[in-house]
Amino acid sequence: MVVNTMSRTVVLGVIGSDAHVVGITILEQALSAAGFDVVNLGVQSSQKEFADAAVEHSAEAVLVSSLYGHAEQDCQGFHEVLEEANVDALTYIGGNLAVGQDDFDQTRATFEELGFDRVFDSETDPEEAIAALERDLNITTTESEQVTVTS
Ligand code: B12
Numbered sequence: 799m800v801v802n803t804m805s806r807t808v809v810l811g812v813i814g815s816d817a818h819v820v821g822i823t824i825l826e827q828a829l830s831a832a833g834f835d836v837v838n839l840g841v842q843s844s845q846k847e848f849a850d851a852a853v854e855h856s857a858e859a860v861l862v863s864s865l866y867g868h869a870e871q872d873c874q875g876f877h878e879v880l881e882e883a884n885v886d887a888l889t890y891i892g893g894n895l896a897v898g899q900d901d902f903d904q905t906r907a908t909f910e911e912l913g914f915d916r917v918f919d920s921e922t923d924p925e926e927a928i929a930a931l932e933r934d935l936n937i938t939t940t941e942s943e944q945v946t947v948t949s
Pocket residue numbers: 815816817818819820821822824825861862863864865866867868890891892893894895896897898918919920921922923924927
């Protein structure tokens with residue numbers, strides 16, 4: 799049996815009225831395989847659902863996904879909602895964050911201004927997000943080390 803000594807909880811979901819589920823399903827699998835405890839809220843999640851889940855599970859990171867082009871509207875006031883709920887977690891957003899062809903540097907700036915710690919485009923490999931989380935949460939090799947238990 800392989801036991802992972804690391805136990806870091808992240809909340810993941812698709813915000814607003816967006817129903818694109820494939821991206822977060824892949825992210826959930828990759829994050830779980832990397833040893834994170836993932837609370838997957840699924841699609842069409844409200845800002846309050848993210849905040850409530852982050853409080854309930856003492857999440858260290860809140861990962862927001864959006865594909866359908868309305869992320870900016872859906873994320874207005876999101877960090878205020880998290881703050882009111884006393885959530886002190888890293889916040890990442892990723893997916894297809896703007897409508898149509900966009901200048902990603904501008905998109906990144908827009909979402910950073912909204913309060914997100916990191917902004918990822920739709921070409922993002924899950925491993926990139928995992929590496930960023932490990933850096934931002936100061937997860938060391940020792941901490942994420944796996945131990946093998948024979949039973
Ligand atoms: C499948 C699909 C659908 C399916 C969704 C089925 C389902 N339940 O999932 C259906 C047919 C329902 C659909 C509907 C719509 N869709 Co659609 N859809 C797609 C499509 C073809 C593929 C999406 C997908 O599954 N990709 C595969 C996964 C693995 O990739 P991903 O989602 O991008 O996720 C990866 C990365 O983005 C990243 N990532 C995603 N989120 C996050 C979050 C974080 C924190 C991080 C780090 C990374 C990250 O990591 C993921 C894994 O690698 C895309 C086009 C495309 N090629 O992307 C359009 C697309 C997303 N859809 C689009 C649109 C417009 C719509 C509709 C509004 C169309 C309409 N007028 O009705 C509706 C919206 C319905 C709704 N309420 O959400 C547009 C969005 C345009 C925009 N943003 O400017 C796209 C880009 C098509 C296009 N070129 O126009 N869609």
